[in-house]
Amino acid sequence: MARQTAKRTPVYDVHVKLGGRLVEFAGFDMPVQYSSILEEHAAVRERAGLFDVSHMGQIHISGPGALAACEQLLSCPVASLRPGRIRYGLLCNEAGGVVDDVTVYRIADDELMLCVNAANIAKDADWIRAHVRDTAAGPGRGATVDDRSEQTGMLALQGPAAPELLTRLSGPELASIRRFRFAVITVAGVEALVSNTGYTGAPGFELYVPAEAVSGLFETLLEAGSAAGVIPAGLGARDTLRLEAALPLYGHELDAETSPLAAGLERFVKRDAGGFIGAEAIEKRAAAGHPEVLVGFEVEGRGIARAGYPVVRDGQPIGRVTSGAPSPTLGRSIGLAYVRPDASPEGSVLGVEVRNRELPVRVVPTPFV
Amino acid sequence: MAQYNFPTDCFYTKEDEWVRVDDDRTSLGITDYAQQQLGDIVFIELPAAGEEVKQGEPFGVIESVKAVSDLYAPVTGRVVERNAALDESPELANESCYEDGWLLVIEPTDEAEFEDLMNAKEYADYVAERDED
Numbered sequence: 001m002a003r004q005t006a007k008r009t010p011v012y013d014v015h016v017k018l019g020g021r022l023v024e025f026a027g028f029d030m031p032v033q034y035s036s037i038l039e040e041h042a043a044v045r046e047r048a049g050l051f052d053v054s055h056m057g058q059i060h061i062s063g064p065g066a067l068a069a070c071e072q073l074l075s076c077p078v079a080s081l082r083p084g085r086i087r088y089g090l091l092c093n094e095a096g097g098v099v100d101d102v103t104v105y106r107i108a109d110d111e112l113m114l115c116v117n118a119a120n121i122a123k124d125a126d127w128i129r130a131h132v133r134d135t136a137a138g139p140g141r142g143a144t145v146d147d148r149s150e151q152t153g154m155l156a157l158q159g160p161a162a163p164e165l166l167t168r169l170s171g172p173e174l175a176s177i178r179r180f181r182f183a184v185i186t187v188a189g190v191e192a193l194v195s196n197t198g199y200t201g202a203p204g205f206e207l208y209v210p211a212e213a214v215s216g217l218f219e220t221l222l223e224a225g226s227a228a229g230v231i232p233a234g235l236g237a238r239d240t241l242r243l244e245a246a247l248p249l250y251g252h253e254l255d256a257e258t259s260p261l262a263a264g265l266e267r268f269v270k271r272d273a274g275g276f277i278g279a280e281a282i283e284k285r286a287a288a289g290h291p292e293v294l295v296g297f298e299v300e301g302r303g304i305a306r307a308g309y310p311v312v313r314d315g316q317p318i319g320r321v322t323s324g325a326p327s328p329t330l331g332r333s334i335g336l337a338y339v340r341p342d343a344s345p346e347g348s349v350l351g352v353e354v355r356n357r358e359l360p361v362r363v364v365p366t367p368f369v
Numbered sequence: 370m371a372q373y374n375f376p377t378d379c380f381y382t383k384e385d386e387w388v389r390v391d392d393d394r395t396s397l398g399i400t401d402y403a404q405q406q407l408g409d410i411v412f413i414e415l416p417a418a419g420e421e422v423k424q425g426e427p428f429g430v431i432e433s434v435k436a437v438s439d440l441y442a443p444v445t446g447r448v449v450e451r452n453a454a455l456d457e458s459p460e461l462a463n464e465s466c467y468e469d470g471w472l473l474v475i476e477p478t479d480e481a482e483f484e485d486l487m488n489a490k491e492y493a494d495y496v497a498e499r500d501e502d
Binding site for chain 1: 408430432433437456
């Protein structure tokens with residue numbers, strides 16, 4: 001059975017103890033929920049939820065060529081990123097498709113960390129190493145690539161109560177970590193890289209700690225937050241939260257064929273400067289016109305338009321849903337879909353085929369909440 | 370180990386539905402095991418009164434936040450009533466799966482089909498087997 005081959009994060013025993021329902025995700029046994037996806041979702045919007053995201057990967061690139069290598073590998077500007085700051089960007093292939101979507105941390109002058117999707121760790125590390133090797137005579141000379149995913153535990157404390165709880169366990173220095181910045185501070189006796197980031201559309205932090213410390217810190221945070229209503233939250237809530245925030249999920253909104261521009265990620269692409277892998281192809285594809293672009297939609301009435309369902313207009317297929325779920329915050333079903341550009345203006349009423357019936361949906365601006 | 374409630378006045382299917390006969394009213398729904406497995410139920414699609422359901426065949430759909438599942442008829446019959454309260458409050462199927470969260474009232478056409486179903490004890494054993502993984 002797959003169950004026996006799935007990897008476990010160091011927090012696995014705590015997930016079991018807390019009654020988490022485990023499912024395989026990206027090769028890891030992960031909790032999809034503990035109590036209820038709706039409850040965990042609401043906790044993050046109203047108080048805070050604690051996620052074990054130790055399955056995610058951390059790849060460090062360091063040495064004299066690190067900055068130049070990352071500038072070529074990533075769609076976002078890297079050289080202008082000051083130490084202590086973070087950007088979101090794409091690793092693109094030569095065809096302008098997406099290898100992975102990542103956050104890049106400027107750890108030091110000559111060290112960067114990429115936080116990457118769990119399913120893509122090996123692929124990304126190979127991609128980065130191959131690139132650094134290819135440019136060993138050029139700007140990437142002297143860069144070393146170190147995949148520290150196994151040695152790194154990662155937690156996400158997300159929700160309006162997160163700053164107060166984390167300040168209580170660390171100190172006033174937490175307040176200096178503004179959005180998309182990080183610092184190494186001590187949290188409940190554990191040295192942690194704490195970044196003001198997340199994947200929920202809620203305020204909150206992500207904590208990177210040594211793998212051997214992550215399980216204890218998970219329990220400490222839950223205990224310290226219980227009076228404030230902080231609860232453990234699983235992948236189910238993580239997915240509905242990120243969808244409300246219209247944050248893309250690799251494998252759904254992004255893949256090796258998708259241009260970041262078709263996915264609406266233009267602000268994370270250095271279009272003027274270029275100079276990164278895939279830049280030329282991305283511009284060429286944009287000039288030719290994207291056959292499909294990503295839109296957000298709300299379902300009119302009842303029903304859920306889920307990933308993979310066809311989008312239709314006047315009986316003709318014009319796209320496909322990439323993510324769809326009930327929005328607990330809005331009380332309506334929402335989703336993301338790739339559709340022909342002429343069907344993408346806000347207010348367009350389209351159909352989604354659900355079990356041989358057509359569910360009306362309306363194109364709306366994103367984020368949804 | 371999870372705790373489940375399987376009332377002894379119901380019959381059960383391998384697809385985790387229950388059916389209960391009270392006087393001349395035969396109602397059916399999903400079991401406590403099913404609702405716990407599904408998690409938060411957010412949408413239920415049911416046939417209208419007058420439609421036929423056939424033993425072992427899908428008659429509707431139940432959706433949780435994460436997944437879509439078919440509903441299978443425990444016995445053959447004609448739909449007398451669908452639980453319209455579930456349109457506005459599908460969570461009733463979580464909160465009260467044997468009472469307020471019933472799905473259909475049907476008029477069974479073949480009493481012999483009930484012999485194919487499990488009683489509460491047999492169903493509890495069947496669930497325990499699957500729960501062991």
